[in-house]
Amino acid sequence: MKSKNNGKDFCMFALPGMFCFFAVVIIPFVYGVYLTLTDWNGVSKVKNFIGLKNFAGVMRDGQFWTSLLLTFKYVIFVVLIVNVLAFAIAYLLTRGIKGQNFFRAGFFTPNLIGGIVLGYIWQFVFSRVFVSIGESTGWKMFEVSWLSDPTNAFIALVVVSVWQLSGYMILIYVAGFMGLSEDVMEAASIDGASGFVKLKNIIMPLMMSSITICLFLTLSRAFMVYDVNLSLTAGAPYGTTEMAAMHVYEKAFTSRQFGIGQAEAFILFIIVAVISGIQVYLTKKQEVEA
Amino acid sequence: MRKGVMKKVISLGLILVLMSAMLTGCRFGFASDPDDPNEEEKEIPIDTSVDTFEYDSSLSGTNITLLNSKAEIQVALEKMGAEFEKKSGVHVEVMPVTDGDSPYTKVVSLYNSGTPPTASILDTTDVIALAKEKAADLSDESWTKEAEGYLTEVDGKIYSFPLCIEGRGIIYNKAVIEEALGESFEPDSVTTQDEFKELLERLVNAGIEKPVSMAKEDWSLGAHHLQYIYETYEGTSEGAGEVIEKIKAGKLDLESYDRLREFLNMFDILKKYNVAKGDPLGADYDEMAIDLADGKTAFWFNGNWAWPNISEAGAKEEDEYGFLPYFLNNDRNDFVNHQIQASPSKQVMLDGQIASEKEQAAAKEFLNWIVYSEIGQQMLVKTCNIIPPFKNNPYEPSDPLSADIYTKVHEEKAFNASAIVPNDHWAVLGASMQKYLADRSSREELTEDIQKYWDEQE
Numbered sequence: 001m002k003s004k005n006n007g008k009d010f011c012m013f014a015l016p017g018m019f020c021f022f023a024v025v026i027i028p029f030v031y032g033v034y035l036t037l038t039d040w041n042g043v044s045k046v047k048n049f050i051g052l053k054n055f056a057g058v059m060r061d062g063q064f065w066t067s068l069l070l071t072f073k074y075v076i077f078v079v080l081i082v083n084v085l086a087f088a089i090a091y092l093l094t095r096g097i098k099g100q101n102f103f104r105a106g107f108f109t110p111n112l113i114g115g116i117v118l119g120y121i122w123q124f125v126f127s128r129v130f131v132s133i134g135e136s137t138g139w140k141m142f143e144v145s146w147l148s149d150p151t152n153a154f155i156a157l158v159v160v161s162v163w164q165l166s167g168y169m170i171l172i173y174v175a176g177f178m179g180l181s182e183d184v185m186e187a188a189s190i191d192g193a194s195g196f197v198k199l200k201n202i203i204m205p206l207m208m209s210s211i212t213i214c215l216f217l218t219l220s221r222a223f224m225v226y227d228v229n230l231s232l233t234a235g236a237p238y239g240t241t242e243m244a245a246m247h248v249y250e251k252a253f254t255s256r257q258f259g260i261g262q263a264e265a266f267i268l269f270i271i272v273a274v275i276s277g278i279q280v281y282l283t284k285k286q287e288v289e290a
Numbered sequence: 291m292r293k294g295v296m297k298k299v300i301s302l303g304l305i306l307v308l309m310s311a312m313l314t315g316c317r318f319g320f321a322s323d324p325d326d327p328n329e330e331e332k333e334i335p336i337d338t339s340v341d342t343f344e345y346d347s348s349l350s351g352t353n354i355t356l357l358n359s360k361a362e363i364q365v366a367l368e369k370m371g372a373e374f375e376k377k378s379g380v381h382v383e384v385m386p387v388t389d390g391d392s393p394y395t396k397v398v399s400l401y402n403s404g405t406p407p408t409a410s411i412l413d414t415t416d417v418i419a420l421a422k423e424k425a426a427d428l429s430d431e432s433w434t435k436e437a438e439g440y441l442t443e444v445d446g447k448i449y450s451f452p453l454c455i456e457g458r459g460i461i462y463n464k465a466v467i468e469e470a471l472g473e474s475f476e477p478d479s480v481t482t483q484d485e486f487k488e489l490l491e492r493l494v495n496a497g498i499e500k501p502v503s504m505a506k507e508d509w510s511l512g513a514h515h516l517q518y519i520y521e522t523y524e525g526t527s528e529g530a531g532e533v534i535e536k537i538k539a540g541k542l543d544l545e546s547y548d549r550l551r552e553f554l555n556m557f558d559i560l561k562k563y564n565v566a567k568g569d570p571l572g573a574d575y576d577e578m579a580i581d582l583a584d585g586k587t588a589f590w591f592n593g594n595w596a597w598p599n600i601s602e603a604g605a606k607e608e609d610e611y612g613f614l615p616y617f618l619n620n621d622r623n624d625f626v627n628h629q630i631q632a633s634p635s636k637q638v639m640l641d642g643q644i645a646s647e648k649e650q651a652a653a654k655e656f657l658n659w660i661v662y663s664e665i666g667q668q669m670l671v672k673t674c675n676i677i678p679p680f681k682n683n684p685y686e687p688s689d690p691l692s693a694d695i696y697t698k699v700h701e702e703k704a705f706n707a708s709a710i711v712p713n714d715h716w717a718v719l720g721a722s723m724q725k726y727l728a729d730r731s732s733r734e735e736l737t738e739d740i741q742k743y744w745d746e747q748e
Contacts (some may be wrong), residue, residue: 043398148572148728237725
């Protein structure tokens with residue numbers, strides 16, 4: 001039975017939130033999709049409807065597809081390394097080792113530094129500190145700045161992103177580990193499970209909800225990377241480390257092809273939405289209750 | 291017990307946050323930050339006793355906004371605004387374009403939010419992109435007569451006020467060259483590419499192993515280096531436009547285009563003597579200024595905007611720095627071998643769409659004040675340290691680089707040409723130039739990239 005009060009309650013509690021959500025997410029999004037179908041250049045008063053021409057432009061924009069491919073590569077590396085590393089460190093930090101609270105805070109700190117600042121700091125490290133180390137020790141790997149070689153610059157990007165993201169994921173995994181019921185662990189031990197078997201058959205399934213969250217966060221963050229990309233390499237050397245989000249921005253604002261940029265952003269959104277959707281669906285299926 | 295641990299964690303976290311904040315704070319102290327409190331205030335006194343400018347008293351009390359995309363004059367502009375307000379009663383609010391934001395993006399977003407600045411300092415390409423749709427027509431302003439030759443026309447009308455002249459070339463440090471060679475150095479004595487090469491060779495023999503610095507930044511390579519191929523076509527902006535049209539239309543074969551070949555010859559020379567030859571794409575901009583001031587290098591390809599960096603690296607205003615031309619060949623009569631490029635770079639555009647009549651009039655008065663009032667003239671040159679494009683301005687800039695350009699402009703040792711290229715020219719072709727600089731592409735590939743870029747333009 002529905003109470004008479006329902007409508008009023010809904011208005012009181014949900015409307016303000018709904019309003020904000022519509023104002024800053026839904027309406028701009030729909031408007032953005034509409035813009036992909038026009039020739040608006042960001043300035044002019046008239047917007048002519050041009051159908052799917054912008055999407056045809058995206059197809060011709062080879063650099064976009066290159067940057068998208070690079071983004072995929074980057075996402076794979078970052079997601080894998082971050083999650084494996086964070087899981088392992090979180091595991092260690094819940095074993096009661098000495099000073100574990102200190103380590104937890106320490107690992108989390110990079111995440112508190114904004115991406116732009118972080119990028120500049122690491123730019124200094126890669127192109128100045130490492131090079132000086134290389135000069136004084138003669139180590140080949142630090143001889144020239146990492147940021148001046150396409151492969152090394154890509155590695156640098158992955159390293160910095162991993163360094164930044166791991167802390168956050170460690171926190172989530174630590175919370176997950178702390179939530180593991182002692183009874184279950186003890187029962188597993190009594191049943192003779194130990195080491196890897198325990199990890200695989202008991203801990204992993206129970207940790208699945210944490211893994212879902214962490215995978216989702218790292219996936220979406222890695223796909224949308226912009227700040228670290230901008231401040232660390234800015235696409236250098238010669239545009240080889242330009243990720244998709246940065247390319248979209250450059251297309252829209254530097255090349256001033258607003259419609260194409262918007263269409264590329266929309267395509268990027270669909271890709272990220274589909275992939276994270278699949279990921280959440282798959283990992284959710286693995287989740288179990290203790 | 292547990293509470294105690296929590297407390298420890300929190301306090302530890304706080305310490306870490308504070309420490310990282312301190313570290314990042316330090317990092318930003320290095321950069322040339324106009325608001326840096328540590329920076330010494332070096333003020334040139336402005337004589338305000340004489341002012342024959344006629345102010346329109348009906349404009350008093352008007353508020354205008356000025357969007358500034360030239361970060362190094364932010365403080366100076368605020369001072370100018372304050373001085374102007376004292377005299378005219380018009381309040382000028384100077385809004386900076388923050389680092390990392392492009393002036394165009396900023397002004398467009400302000401337009402889209404319905405609050406455009408009354409006046410904005412923009413690059414010439416931005417003005418051309420916005421003029422017809424947004425700008426106020428300034429063709430009838432009287433200062434246009436004083437700035438002849440430095441005006442940008444869009445469809446026969448003038449929509450912008452040229453704020454400054456900027457020039458570029460090969461910056462030399464005279465003291466370093468003289469000390470190394472043990473003789474006096476006369477910049478005018480170098481008149482051809484071969485002579486320049488010989489000078490470099492002599493410097494190498496005298497112990498300056500790699501006498502040249504060149505920035506790896508795409509704006510330097512893509513705009514300042516590469517655009518010589520358009521600007522030196524005949525040394526005028528019209529000529530630059532003409533050659534671009536020809537390339538676009540496929541009427542000019544880049545492979546047999548002299549200026550491109552000559553430009554690459556010169557670029558190769560700079561590349562060969564580049565101090566960062568081992569890792570040209572790892573070159574650090576700030577370090578180049580230090581190298582030049584310290585005498586590790588003798589030349590740096592850059593423009594007069596590099597002075598704050600060089601000065602911060604230890605150079606004094608009485609030191610002798612100046613420009614050599616970008617030598618393209620061995621023909622002494624070719625203008626490129628005795629003239630450097632210098633042309634108006636930043637333009638002030640007035641909003642003609644949303645600003646009220648009164649606001650527009652106040653902004654126009656501000657521009658006139660800069661050109662005609664004794665105070666405005668002085669402040670433009672002394673406070674902002676700008677090379678004025680106005681004939682009636684009697685003041686000379688004080689830093690050696692601007693002073694050199696000023697003299698060259700007046701002695702006809704400078705050519706006024708600026709190529710109007712699409713906005714992503716520097717980024718796209720800058721990347722191709724980086725590739726060439728790092729020896730990862732050949733001349734043919736670079737030429738192909740340039741052709742391809744122009745083919746893609748509508």
